[in-house]
Amino acid sequence: MSTNEGSTNEGSTNEGSTDEGSTNEGSTDEGSTGGEYGDPATRTRLLDAAWTEIAEQGAGLTLGAVATRAGVSRQALYLHFGDRAGLLVALVQHMDESLDLGPSLAAVQAASDGPSLIEALMRLNASFWRHVLPVARVLESSQDTDDALGAAWRERMTFRQATFRGMIETLDERGDLAVAWTVDDAAGVLYAVAHFDTWRELVVRLAWSDDRYVDVMSRTLSTALLSDQARSGVT
Amino acid sequence: MSTNEGSTNEGSTNEGSTDEGSTNEGSTDEGSTGGEYGDPATRTRLLDAAWTEIAEQGAGLTLGAVATRAGVSRQALYLHFGDRAGLLVALVQHMDESLDLGPSLAAVQAASDGPSLIEALMRLNASFWRHVLPVARVLESSQDTDDALGAAWRERMTFRQATFRGMIETLDERGDLAVAWTVDDAAGVLYAVAHFDTWRELVVRLAWSDDRYVDVMSRTLSTALLSDQARSGVT
DNA sequence: AGCGGAGGTTTACGCCGTGTCAACCAACGA
DNA sequence: TCGTTGGTTGACACGGCGTAAACCTCCGCT
Numbered sequence: 001m002s003t004n005e006g007s008t009n010e011g012s013t014n015e016g017s018t019d020e021g022s023t024n025e026g027s028t029d030e031g032s033t034g035g036e037y038g039d040p041a042t043r044t045r046l047l048d049a050a051w052t053e054i055a056e057q058g059a060g061l062t063l064g065a066v067a068t069r070a071g072v073s074r075q076a077l078y079l080h081f082g083d084r085a086g087l088l089v090a091l092v093q094h095m096d097e098s099l100d101l102g103p104s105l106a107a108v109q110a111a112s113d114g115p116s117l118i119e120a121l122m123r124l125n126a127s128f129w130r131h132v133l134p135v136a137r138v139l140e141s142s143q144d145t146d147d148a149l150g151a152a153w154r155e156r157m158t159f160r161q162a163t164f165r166g167m168i169e170t171l172d173e174r175g176d177l178a179v180a181w182t183v184d185d186a187a188g189v190l191y192a193v194a195h196f197d198t199w200r201e202l203v204v205r206l207a208w209s210d211d212r213y214v215d216v217m218s219r220t221l222s223t224a225l226l227s228d229q230a231r232s233g234v235t
Numbered sequence: 236m237s238t239n240e241g242s243t244n245e246g247s248t249n250e251g252s253t254d255e256g257s258t259n260e261g262s263t264d265e266g267s268t269g270g271e272y273g274d275p276a277t278r279t280r281l282l283d284a285a286w287t288e289i290a291e292q293g294a295g296l297t298l299g300a301v302a303t304r305a306g307v308s309r310q311a312l313y314l315h316f317g318d319r320a321g322l323l324v325a326l327v328q329h330m331d332e333s334l335d336l337g338p339s340l341a342a343v344q345a346a347s348d349g350p351s352l353i354e355a356l357m358r359l360n361a362s363f364w365r366h367v368l369p370v371a372r373v374l375e376s377s378q379d380t381d382d383a384l385g386a387a388w389r390e391r392m393t394f395r396q397a398t399f400r401g402m403i404e405t406l407d408e409r410g411d412l413a414v415a416w417t418v419d420d421a422a423g424v425l426y427a428v429a430h431f432d433t434w435r436e437l438v439v440r441l442a443w444s445d446d447r448y449v450d451v452m453s454r455t456l457s458t459a460l461l462s463d464q465a466r467s468g469v470t
Numbered sequence: 471a472g473c474g475g476a477g478g479t480t481t482a483c484g485c486c487g488t489g490t491c492a493a494c495c496a497a498c499g500a
Numbered sequence: 501t502c503g504t505t506g507g508t509t510g511a512c513a514c515g516g517c518g519t520a521a522a523c524c525t526c527c528g529c530t
Contacts, residue, residue, distance in 0.1 A: 038477055058379050062516065073479055075519095083518065141376035144293050157440065178458075185451050188437055193455075197432035202423055205392065216420050220428075223413075224455040273506055297487060308508055310490095318489065472530090479524070485517085495508075500501100 037079050045070040046077055047094040050087055055134045059141065063087070085146035088139060092152045095135060099128070105163060114176035114230040119218040121167060122194070126210045129199040136196050164191040168225075176230035186225050193221065272314050280305040281312055282329040285322055290369045294376065298322070320381035323374060327387045330370060336363070340398060349411035349465040354453040356402060357429070361445045364434040371431050399426040403460075411465035421460050428456065 036043065049070035054061050063084060067074040081087040104124050111117035129136070143150040165187035171177050177186060198217070202208045208216075222231055271278065284305035289296050298319060302309040316322040339359050346352035364371070378385040400422035406412050412421060433452075437443045443451075457466055 042477080059376060060380060063518095064516075074517095075480085076478060078518070079478075084516095137376065141294060141372065145295060154440070157436075161441070180454065185447075188441055188443065189451055189455050192433045192436040192441075193428055195432055195436050197430055198427045201392075201427040201430050205389070206396070206423055206427075208423065212420075216424055219415065220424050220455075220459040224458040277506080298489095299487075309488095310509085311507060313489070314507075319487095474527100474529090476527085477525090480522085481520100482522105483518105483520080485519105487516095488514085489512100490514105491510105491512080493509085493511105496506090498503100498505085500503095 038076070042070070042072060042076065043080050043090075044094075046072065046080060046087070047091055050091055051095075051135060054138050058134055059138050061138065085142070085149045088142060088146075089149050089152045091135065092139060092149075092156050095132060096156070099131065101128070109167065109170055113233060114171055114174070114226045115218070115222045115233075117167065117171065118222050118225070119214060121190075122214045122218045122221070123210075125194050126199060126203070126213050129196045130203075130210065133196055133200060133204075140196075161187070161191045164194065171226070171230075174230075176226050178225060178227045178230075181225060190221065190225070193217070273311070277305070277307060277311065278315050278325075279329075281307065281315060281322070282326055285326055286330075286370060289373050293369055294373050296373065320377070320384045323377060323381075324384050324387045326370065327374060327384075327391050330367065331391070334363070334366065344402065344405055348468060349406055349409070349461045350453070350457045350468075352402065352406065353456050353460070354449060357449045357453045357456070358445075360429050361434060361438070361448050364431045365438075365445070368431055368435060368439075375431075396422070396426045399429065406461070406465075409465075411461050413460060413462045413465075416460060425456065425460070428452070 046066060050061070050066045053066050053069055057065070063077055064074050066087070067077045070077075077087065081090055101124075108117060108120040108124055111120050139149070139153050143153045165183065168177070168183050168187040168190060172183050172186075177183075194217075199213060202213050202216075203210060281301060285296070285301045288301050288304055292300070298312055299309050301322070302312045305312075312322065316325055336359075343352060343355040343359055346355050374384070374388050378388045400418065403412070403418050403422040403425060407418050407421075412418075429452075434448060437448050437451075438445060
């Protein structure tokens with residue numbers, strides 16, 4: 001299970017051709033899980049340390065602090081991840097694996113009707129961002145300082161977008177989507193509006209509760225996306 | 236007194252320090268538009284240089300590059316702004332002044348009906364973020380490395396939020412708001428959804444055109460926020 | 471027993487950006 | 501002529517990143 005959930009793996013938007021042959025000559029861990037250095041347990045401890053360090057320091061993260069927190073020397077970190085960007089790239093994958101979203105997403109997709117699907121999705125979304133926000137912010141803002149990191153993050157977001165598209169397709173097949181909408185438009189809106197910044201602006205900046213976020217965003221999206229029949233519970 | 240070490244205890248980075256109580260007594264950044272240093276023209280050149288430098292380099296901005304671009308020494312920059320954060324704080328105000336949004340906003344608010352108001356707002360929004368995005372990203376991600384900068388950026392966003400609330404109030408007074416909405420909820424949604432990340436995700440990541448962004452977001456918000464009568468043009 | 475390699479550790483160094491300091495300097499006005 | 505304004509040059513400490521080299525310590529193998 002874990003990450004790939006093959007649903008709608010079309011990948012229309014992006015395309016391979018990830019400008020490879022960048023600058024490094026070593027083995028800056030290509031996406032695959034091949035030939036990593038050292039003890040996987042140490043690697044995991046480093047990633048967890050990086051996670052909590054980011055949660056506390058935000059972008060002010062230093063590699064020395066991560067290593068110390070993991071109870072390991074700074075050089076060990078370089079041996080495992082190559083450089084700062086390598087660590088962050090690995091963190092993207094790690095966050096994929098540690099929070100296992102498969103079951104939660106399946107539960108959302110199994111929702112009985114349109115409005116409850118959207119509400120379940122927004123609720124999952126809120127708790128997701130509550131866990132991930134600091135890391136997501138660092139990744140988001142560091143993505144253009146390093147090509148590999150940018151690619152990893154973008155790929156992560158592409159996957160997320162595909163997941164949301166899957167939700168929209170489910171709604172569409174049930175005939176719950178309002179007539180004005182194409183799947184593409186609706187998926188875009190859902191993805192963009194469910195991005196972490198919307199959650200952060202409301203819940204962090206404006207101090208809304210998660211419940212309020214869920215209620216208001218669910219209402220907004222249900223009203224905007226669903227047909228009248230779907231909203232009134234007619235199946 | 237000369238060449239002594241340790242006299243500069245200014246360091247200390249940021250530390251955890253639960254920063255509640257927010258912004259001290261209000262003397263952190265030498266008063267408002269009072270005693271700035273040096274030639275205002277130089278100051279403006281530096282700010283413009285910083286702007287275009289950010290537009291090109293993003294977060295990889297260096298003070299040396301800004302100074303060089305402005306045709307001035309790096310120290311001049313320090314004389315004018317104190318430090319990096321000071322420059323960014325000034326940039327927030329500068330961006331306020333240089334792009335004068337007053338007229339555009341007035342035009343939006345004068346829109347004849349609800350849907351066209353929302354569409355005009357989204358159109359303004361799109362062109363705004365197209366200009367401001369790189370700077371906004373840097374500011375957004377640097378806001379927690381410095382208290383004064385965070386305060387400045389937050390204040391800027393608070394103002395923005397108030398503007399959107401004004402729009403919602405206008406709609407409410409006209410009776411255009413759907414009954415389910417409170418002004419507060421609607422203003423929050425409008426503000427959050429109009430934030431730059433939504434625009435960026437759709438227009439940059441998913442390569443939507445501005446027109447498509449405007450159309451889809453207008454439809455979404457109109458459907459969600461406005462009453463049936465307002466949407467169908469009945470006044 | 472002895473060897474080797476995996477998985478590190480210490481120490482050291484070069485690079486670069488930030489921030490500070492001191493000295494010097496051109497123009498300009500009283 | 502002096503002094504102030506608005507800078508310039510040059511130097512430096514500091515800290516984080518990235519690399520390198522030497523060393524150390526188990527563990528498995530023969």
